Amino acid sequence: MKRNTVLKLSGVERHYGQGETLLSILKGADFTLNSGEIVALVAPSGTGKSTLLHIAGLLEHPDGGEVTINGNACDGLPDDKRTTIRRNEIGFVYQFHHLLPEFSAIENIMMPQMIAGLPRKEAKERAGQLLDYMRIGHRGAHRPGELSGGEQQRVAIARAVANAPSLLLADEPTGNLDPETASYVFDALEALVRQSGLAALIATHNHELAGRMDRRVTIADGKVVDF
Numbered sequence: 159m160k161r162n163t164v165l166k167l168s169g170v171e172r173h174y175g176q177g178e179t180l181l182s183i184l185k186g187a188d189f190t191l192n193s194g195e196i197v198a199l200v201a202p203s204g205t206g207k208s209t210l211l212h213i214a215g216l217l218e219h220p221d222g223g224e225v226t227i228n229g230n231a232c233d234g235l236p237d238d239k240r241t242t243i244r245r246n247e248i249g250f251v252y253q254f255h256h257l258l259p260e261f262s263a264i265e266n267i268m269m270p271q272m273i274a275g276l277p278r279k280e281a282k283e284r285a286g287q288l289l290d291y292m293r294i295g296h297r298g299a300h301r302p303g304e305l306s307g308g309e310q311q312r313v314a315i316a317r318a319v320a321n322a323p324s325l326l327l328a329d330e331p332t333g334n335l336d337p338e339t340a341s342y343v344f345d346a347l348e349a350l351v352r353q354s355g356l357a358a359l360i361a362t363h364n365h366e367l368a369g370r371m372d373r374r375v376t377i378a379d380g381k382v383v384d385f
């Protein structure tokens with residue numbers, strides 16, 4: 159499979175507060191992620207993993223440097239263009255699934271597709287395929303509250319990739335699960351990434367899962383480094 163650069167961070171800076179409360183979290187961070195690559199972001203609490211993911215996912219602006227997604231330099235773009243790139247190119251998975259509780263699993267996966275303008279029938283077909291792929295095809299009619307934690311996370315992963323993004327950003331996607339379920343959910347995530355050629359950056363405290371990814375990076379002194 160031909161690999162291309164999906165995400166590029168160049169000299170990214172992020173500071174919070176000022177004066178005595180100034181906190182420099184990212185100090186010229188560089189990072190490149192290619193299609194088909196799964197990278198673990200493993201770093202101690204408070205070093206800036208979520209900050210980095212928010213900046214990479216265009217949810218926050220950096221204070222300096224540049225975020226490039228599929229060749230588009232994003233920081234000078236107006237908000238509506240950033241929203242379009244975020245909606246079309248990026249899928250997010252969080253530690254807590256954030257599924258809509260009043261909708262069924264399949265409806266949760268259909269939602270982003272319908273927001274993007276796909277007809278209901280097609281959205282439902284794709285959502286069904288994704289549920290099958292995540293091995294929970296038989297639970298599509300159930301609401302999140304009726305599913306186990308691992309099943310909820312698999313629905314959240316299916317929802318994140320529903321619009322066929324090129325970049326998947328995950329913040330502790332298995333952090334809320336026991337080790338066995340975490341491993342099972344990661345299997346499903348990995349299969350999906352491998353099959354679709356997505357680029358994935360996954361923040362995790364789980365060293366066993368990190369060991370299964372293609373590459374491991376950490377944040378040290380405000381920079382992204384391999385380890």
Ligand SMILES: Nc1ncnc2c1ncn2[C@@H]1O[C@H](COP(=O)(O)OP(=O)(O)OP(=O)(O)O)[C@@H](O)[C@H]1O
Nearest residue numbers: 174175181183201202203204205206207208209210
């Ligand atoms: N809006 C904010 N104002 C001030 N400080 C902030 C703000 N957001 C984050 N921080 C601080 O920046 C640092 C990095 O936060 P971040 O959430 O990115 O860390 P993390 O590595 O994801 O941590 P964890 O593993 O605990 O989730 C923390 O010390 C946090 O308190």
